[in-house]
Amino acid sequence: MNFLNWLVLVLGAASATNAAGGAIRVVEDMRGLDRAALAADFLSAGAGSSGGGSGHTNNWAVLVCTSRFWFNYRHIANTLSMYRTVKRLGIPDSNIILMLADDVACNPRNHFPATVYNNAGRYLDLYGSNIEVDYRGYEVTVENFIRVLTGRHEEHVPRSKRLLTDDRSNILIFMTGHGGKEFLKFQDAEEIGSHDIADAIAQMFEKKRYNEIFFMIDTCQAASLYKQIYSPNVLAAASSLTGQSSYSHHHDMEIGTAVIDRWTYSNLETLEKLERQDKNTLANLFKTYDSSVILSDPGIRTDLFPRGIENALVTDFFGGVQTTELTLEMYKTSEKQKVLPADVKVEFDGRLSSAQKDTLLEKPRYKLKVVLPQTYLINVPFVLCFGLLLTGVVVAGSV
Template identity: 50%
Template sequence: MLADQMPCNARNCFPGKVFDSNTHTTNLYGDDVEVDYRGAEVTVANFIKVLTGRHEPGTPASRRLDSDEDSNVFVFMTGHGGDGFLKFQDAEELSSHDIAQAVQEMHVKGRYNELFYMVDTCQAGSLATQLYSPNVVTIGSARTGENSYAYHTDFELQVGLSLIDRFTYATLDYMQSMQGHKDKPTTLGHLFDSYDSQMLYSNPDSRTELLGRSIYEIPITDFLGSVLQIQLSRDEYPQPNDHFTTTGKHATTLYAHLYRLERPT
């Protein structure tokens, strides 16, 4: 979900591009980015529909979260918020009670195995206070009563806006530091420990008691990336007769290479 249209905003000096650093090395709006809900479609009602699966008939698969009891779900939210709420389009609010009810419905319906809820907004920790469903872990950029702050500005843009928030920057920096360092701790616990309150100007607020196991046992890749085991099969896949082609006296059969994705154990 992307509420604004920054890539196409008339004030954007780099049309069709979004950067998180003044080095302009990584375009966050590249060709591989798919936005399923944008602009006016980003509403509290649609957000809850995605979590709970209560869509209208005919809703495309790309706009649904077809998760099940084996799925690890990661929810990241950022924007303007306050004590127990997050703003949507400056027109409506998502409350901590809304979040708690939606997650409980997900639990009852078997729509997640474990759920990681991350929020970057002022008083972000207050959005998790009402959660009570099992197998949920949360982290917010600031405690109740604290503001969350932006990071560096790109003066080349000449619009006076920061490119990224401090908490999001710290999270991204830790993720990038993991690349090429197999010996670096890569659990949720180590990610939480990496946050520096002096750099953030706030104190991250987490809840781990609903999870049922230590966050030092949970690899970050359980939520933010993984390597799937792929098994290749060259077995012939039966086709109807009209899918055969004939050249002279020899018939050419169409084959399908079947791939089976297995969830890592």
């Protein structure tokens, strides 16, 4: 150890001594800490805590409104309703890709500027001040949607616009707009076909970009859009079967247009009652669908989803994964690693009061290695004087 390193070490020890009012010597050897092993232990513990036996460790949502123009207000409301739901249930904005083809909140026809509502009573503003739109307006294209799913972005695309998933990710994909048999229109300018969606999901599977996918589509003949999917671990639900139309739920006379679609509204009636720890399954959600209210027959495809809808929780896709428990106890490692001993040995020099000792010994959460010889714990003025004296001796010797 050279003089400079020694001086820094001593100064740090002296500062700690003065701040604490006494000499503290923490003896802990963490040179054997295996960070990779700790991470593996954490992940394996988290994987087992996921609800419904999914085995996923993180949840993501891709929410897409493909329609422009004021009279498609309800499609924006559909998407923002799902956005609010997944955020309320714990999925953070960093794990949500929100694509809105139009900004009806700022449309000059909007009688209530900077707001979007999904009910005629206007009880809840879906737009508010806490919304992060990742793709807006003309950024919402078939190409960008497929790039988001497959991860094949150009270099300049920021991380906030990327779906940074892995093979432990559960993904909710919700799409709404105008469609027909095996196609969905993007802004009345282009279309995405059922084969495009199937091939994009196939690429995701080959690149290990998901654990399970729940694909939801609210449009006319919506079920035709999932019929070509062939990749495993994909569950799909649609607002209408092939040959059927999907319908809006109700109008707001002051807004002047429909504010939500029937199938999305039906889903929200269940989702709004859920909390993060609820054990409602997707089977329970699907049982709430009433064709006489929705005015179409919702479609559900389960043949690619081996886990079964009876074993899949709604929050497996709509909620955030919580694998962290707040505790005052020490983190318990595996018996093989033994990288963190059970206790921290703390020695005092007698100048601390009983209250100060109790505070310092109060259930430490983390243990650090601070090994300082007792002779180093000296006052700062003495260290500075000694350093100046030693510097003078060195200079005199060199002359």
